[in-house]
Amino acid sequence: MYSSKLNPEQKAIIDRLVGTILVLAPVGTGKTSVLAERVVRAIREGVDPKRILCLTFTNRAAKEMKERLSLYCPDRLPYLTIKTFHGLCASILRFEAHQFGIPQNFLIYDDSDCTEIVKEVFRVSKEREAQQLFFEIEIGRLSFEPADLSECTREGFGRLQTRSYNTNKEVF
Template sequence: MSSGLNLAQQEAVNYLHGPCLVLAGAGSGKTRVITHKIGRLIQSGVAPKSIAAITFTNKAAAEMRERAKDLIGRDAKQVVVCTFHALGVRMMREDGAVLGLKPQFSILDSDDVTKILKDAGGTTDAATARIWQWTISKWKNMGLNAAEALAIAADDNER
């Protein structure tokens, strides 16, 4: 199962004593190492549904999923292969009730937020809505609640 891997890559594939971070530059074989690692874990008796391979981009996750399927076959469908964001959403959907979230919650992108702010603020100016969005983000990053943000609002535009 480790064909075409160099010594360092084989060591990563064969390490079975806990999590393994594969950190390397573009085109260095990370995806190949991770897919072979998934195969090695399954081969050693680890249940595919208890394996997670997390990456940064949807493109990388799709590539990893495809390569795992080619290398491992049907078991690859049970392995969690996704981006960090997708994993977060998955966890929130599965366990979000603890936080008071409904499983069908929506994640808003910046265009959604701009539209909501334009509607709520009674403006058609996207630039104004983006300024409001930036201000709200700043207050959230400062850890302010709504009452605290209102107390420090500089003018009617921020209120």
């Protein structure tokens, strides 16, 4: 299955079937292709697809990996684990959620999600202002000890809680 475009380093990655491997290279250098070929080669050499873990840094790379492998080994794709690092951690947390006393269906919000929530709750239309408010909330949250958070919710974050209450009385 080797592509004729592979360089010696890429061929060495595909040929090394024992152990883990980390491939770090600039965008557009063929990392996904090389790793997909390595997975296919491992499966052809008898490695159980359930024992293969493909981790990427981005959702886009994980999606691309799944698409490529669906072409090369569609019957084995359901048995492969292909995730981002964050996705793998979230899966582990969901699996062990009961150990932490959290629901399995928890949501993870990134900064962009949080900024959108701030825009909605505080009725802010400007992105920059919403980002600043989010930053202030984070600073306020991080400046309290966990035991102080109950006091914080009663006393509020000053201007932020007052503003939120005044603009969103139905939420409170």
